[in-house]
Amino acid sequence: MKGQAYFNWIFIIIIGAIALAFFAGFAFQYKELQEKKTEVVFLNSLDTSFTNLQSSTFSTSTKLKIPLDFSIECGDSGFSIVVNEKNSVDYLISSKDNIRKNLYIWYLPYENPFFVTNIYYFIDDDGVYIQTNTPMISQLIEEMPDNFKSRIKVNEGIGRRIDISGNELVIDGLAYSYLGDGLAYAGILSSNYTCFLNHFKSELNDAVLTYESKAEILKRSGCNYNFVLAEMSKLNALDRNAAERIESLNIDMINRGCPSLY
Amino acid sequence: MKDKRGNLQLTESVLVMFFVLVIIAIGLVVFYRFQLNSLHDYENEYREKQIMSMLMTLPNELGYTFMGKSENAIDTSRLFSFGNDYGFKTIILEEVYPKSSEAVDCTRENYPNCNRFIVYDKTSQRFENKLVESRPVSLYYPLEDRFKAGKLIIEWHY
Numbered sequence: 001m002k003g004q005a006y007f008n009w010i011f012i013i014i015i016g017a018i019a020l021a022f023f024a025g026f027a028f029q030y031k032e033l034q035e036k037k038t039e040v041v042f043l044n045s046l047d048t049s050f051t052n053l054q055s056s057t058f059s060t061s062t063k064l065k066i067p068l069d070f071s072i073e074c075g076d077s078g079f080s081i082v083v084n085e086k087n088s089v090d091y092l093i094s095s096k097d098n099i100r101k102n103l104y105i106w107y108l109p110y111e112n113p114f115f116v117t118n119i120y121y122f123i124d125d126d127g128v129y130i131q132t133n134t135p136m137i138s139q140l141i142e143e144m145p146d147n148f149k150s151r152i153k154v155n156e157g158i159g160r161r162i163d164i165s166g167n168e169l170v171i172d173g174l175a176y177s178y179l180g181d182g183l184a185y186a187g188i189l190s191s192n193y194t195c196f197l198n199h200f201k202s203e204l205n206d207a208v209l210t211y212e213s214k215a216e217i218l219k220r221s222g223c224n225y226n227f228v229l230a231e232m233s234k235l236n237a238l239d240r241n242a243a244e245r246i247e248s249l250n251i252d253m254i255n256r257g258c259p260s261l262y
Numbered sequence: 263m264k265d266k267r268g269n270l271q272l273t274e275s276v277l278v279m280f281f282v283l284v285i286i287a288i289g290l291v292v293f294y295r296f297q298l299n300s301l302h303d304y305e306n307e308y309r310e311k312q313i314m315s316m317l318m319t320l321p322n323e324l325g326y327t328f329m330g331k332s333e334n335a336i337d338t339s340r341l342f343s344f345g346n347d348y349g350f351k352t353i354i355l356e357e358v359y360p361k362s363s364e365a366v367d368c369t370r371e372n373y374p375n376c377n378r379f380i381v382y383d384k385t386s387q388r389f390e391n392k393l394v395e396s397r398p399v400s401l402y403y404p405l406e407d408r409f410k411a412g413k414l415i416i417e418w419h420y
Contacts (some may be wrong), residue, residue: 001337004269008276015276019283026290040304044311051315054322090348102290112329141340159416160271206345214404250329259404260328 030046038067040084050091053107054118061106061145069100072122074195087217092199094186095122104147110182112199113247114119114211117203119182127151129159130188136164138185152188162187167240177238201238208236215261223258265381275400309393313418315395320353320414324381326402328389335400335409342370352417353382357401374403389419 015056047066053060072095073080079093082084099122106121120187132138132154141149153159160172168175170189176197178184183200190196212232215225250261324344326337336355356365357377368376394417401412 003316004273008269012276012279015280015283019287022287023290026294030294030297033294033301037297037301037304040301040308044304044308047308047311047315051311051318054315054319090346109322111330115327115330118319118323186398209343209345210340213370214337214339217339217370218340218404254329259407262327262330 035084036126039085040085042067042070042083043081043087049105050107050120053081053105053120056107059145060105061104061107061147063147064103064105066099066101066103067099071098072096074192074199079200092117092119092186092196092203093122094119094190095194096124096128096189096191099124101125104145104151106145106148108182108185110180110203111174112180112182112243113250116207117187117200119200121148121185123151123189127153128189129153129157131155131161132163133254134163134165137162137184137188140181142187144185158201164232175225177240179238179240204238208232211261218259218261221259223253223256225253225261228253229260266405270274309418309420310395313393313416315383316348316416320416321399326404333402334414335402336414337404338368338374338379338401339404341381342366342373345379346382348382348384349384350384350386350419352380352385352415352419354415355379355381355399355401355416356413356415357410358398358413374405385419391420393418393420 005154049062049064051241053062064168068083070081070083072093073082074093078088078090079089081093102121102125106123107108107118108121109118110116128151130137130152138154141152141154144152157177161170163170164178164184165175169178170176170186171187176183176193186195186196186200191227193232212229215229215232219225228246229248231242235246248259254260267388321334321336321347322332324340325335326335338355341355351396361375365378366372366376368379393408394415395414396415399412399414401410402408403410
């Protein structure tokens, strides 16, 4: 009789332990599943926003209420959106590292003189703090969409110093070539502008290669695109004035009855 | 006698509890499987949305522009040095009108006397499934200064 009672208790303890392990395991698995689900839903809505923004012919911005905080990582292979795990994306993002609560997205295609890439700018409710003495930076901020310019605090609190000096964009004492307003906006909104610029250069290089290849094909029409090709190399080396020269050479080619390069 | 009856009742209660736990466990497993399926549905939906947005946006990236102004057509002379990485996908542009008797893959050498551009192709043996979507596009041939009707096809390997 005593043996039977012992058996019952041992049975209860073993089954209890198994049940406890099962329920605890289930709780963890379920939590993981729900997080993954939220992540997929979030990435889905982010993707929809990107498509909608690109579909518009105007420079547009949108607001996205985010169910969870996320961060943006810029690495050697490109940009990633990190929610619970790293999700690589194939576009350029200009953003601070961590985004909380509401996400505001602004889209600008970079064309100088031809289309190079699309740039997505991110900001959240906490905004961005910058220091500047350059009136042109203040003017650029004025030209941003309303939901962006109201979140950029100029000469308040602690923030990165951004100035424009001649043909250079100077961020915290480091000088970069000024290659248009799109990159100046990236300088204002990016936590890691150097990394952003490296990926931009790679996109510019791809675009230049594409147009060089097109110029080689267009030579079959009997037109000489060598001058344009020489300027393309300079544009690839971040020569700001090369874009203007390519533009005027392209107009010359069209006036001579040659196919337009871009 | 009382001891014996008490033990019997205890054994009975333990067995009832055990079966209740087994039923709850089965229920939870079924519930989890159901949730997992719904996650796969979300992932498929996400994949489909991404491919649809690529179909919408890719013609802008490969677009023909005249003095920087979009002409709503794909510039076929730019398709030979497409450097972007789109993951495990195949992107094909096919000329559908004027219709040709056989498909001729385009290379730098035979362009523009061809009708099919394999713009991007990255596949792997480990993927067994593929999602295929397409849309009509306008193709521009600058050497001939002609527009032709085409189809943009994107295959997503997963």
